[in-house]
Amino acid sequence: MIGRLNHVAIAVPDLEAAAKTYRETLGAKVSPPQAEPAHGVTVVFVELPNTKIELLHPLGANSPIAPFLERNPSGGMHHLCFEVDDILAARDRLKAEGARVLGDGNPKIGAHGKPVLFLHPKDFIGTLIELEQV
């Protein structure tokens, strides 16, 4: 069912410093910051040859990553995003397997303009998983 690893998301307390670490210390190709007000984050994309790292910083009140940064003030890996062909079929299979889909169970339009769902980390060995239909 799951396809490519679309991205690894890392929540960061200082977006400029994190972008500099990936650009200058690790020598990666790093995008300018991109505000995603509908998702409560500002994102910097680290482009690797086979996938992306997304550096996420809270934007506005009620950012979905603010609680994570309160628990992990230095930042850290926040979620993995896997691609799926059919997000409704994936959701129904996951629910039939007993996995919990976060929110109301309906896909939302994610930061890449595509339907996404998040899965409960307790059902996936402590890892928050995003599914994105591609």
Next chain:
Amino acid sequence: MIGRLNHVAIAVPDLEAAAKTYRETLGAKVSPPQAEPAHGVTVVFVELPNTKIELLHPLGANSPIAPFLERNPSGGMHHLCFEVDDILAARDRLKAEGARVLGDGNPKIGAHGKPVLFLHPKDFIGTLIELEQV
């Protein structure tokens, strides 16, 4: 400098259950468990089209992932591994940038039979980073 994301490593308290979650719930291609006594882990590889997830379980005394599982008993994302062409050149650049290389600073032969180094998570936004020469 960094190239492909070679793998995302997830430390898991129950390897069989974690493999089943990735195989049956997420529908991924999952390898049989592979003991790596020299590295203190048993590994299950989750093969994705563009990269791998490695499910790591402690093997023997002094497993390097045992302290992580003590702090995170449900498991969780443990490190990211990036590929580099020349690990000694990468190490020297990182040290010149002020980043801390773990251990004695010399590459060891990793679980894939290739030279690896680990970088201090405090220098990389809370993320433990492995570099592997390919």
